[in-house]
Amino acid sequence: MNDASAPASVPVIECSQLTRTYSEGPETLTIFSDISLRVEPGETVAIVGSSGAGKTTLLNLLGGLDRPTSGHIRICGQDIHRLSEAGRAKFRSRNLGFVYQFHHLLPEFSALENVMMPCALAGMKPSQAAVKAESLLARVGLAERLKHKPGELSGGERQRVAIARALVNEPQCVLMDEPTGNLDEQTGAGIRALIEDLRDQSGTAFVMVTHDMTMARSLGRVLRLEQGRLVQEL
């Protein structure tokens, strides 16, 4: 990563002058304006801020799940809003992983099948997908829980399945909304260690929204969204 002879890498996320407003009848509600951000490969960025500051809104824009009112977003060099909706979905599934607080795991499928799902959608053979999913679940400490359905797992275990699922297609960047939000301190610390390992071993970039300042500070750059502006915390 720090090899001086390596060619300059393309940022995994680069956005400029992002503004998001909502129209409420005749009123315009500005959530944030003129936000610029660059995330490099292997970097971890935490976005913090008070409730309602616009953190999830920003994360959704960065992941191409929502459109800015104005401004530009490039993911791995691609201006994602130049793609069709189907093209954007395909591009997202190849380059990004998403982890949400409430996991969005499919309840009727096992942990293994949940993690295999993105591979299947990307056209990988089931046997190959199973090998990959199994190895990732082992890496997040769930080798003994492959056949458990989400309802048979603890909150921390479900979160680890969601992380394995987000990583299975080897994305350049994983976007996480409150990855330790509803977990106890010890389980949260385990998730934090896992993110660190994955970042250091695979060079994956992570952008996370969190209220957990310990995690935010320990992982890397901390940006605070406040009164519609994004400010680096010292």
Ligand SMILES: Nc1ncnc2c1ncn2[C@@H]1O[C@H](COP(=O)(O)OP(=O)(O)OP(=O)(O)O)[C@@H](O)[C@H]1O
């Ligand atoms: N579809 C919408 N229409 C109008 N306003 C919206 C819409 N979605 C979100 N908002 C408003 O945008 C603001 C930012 O919401 P967002 O969910 O991004 O905040 P947040 O910082 O993630 O908050 P929290 O920490 O509580 O999850 C809130 O005031 C919310 O009410």
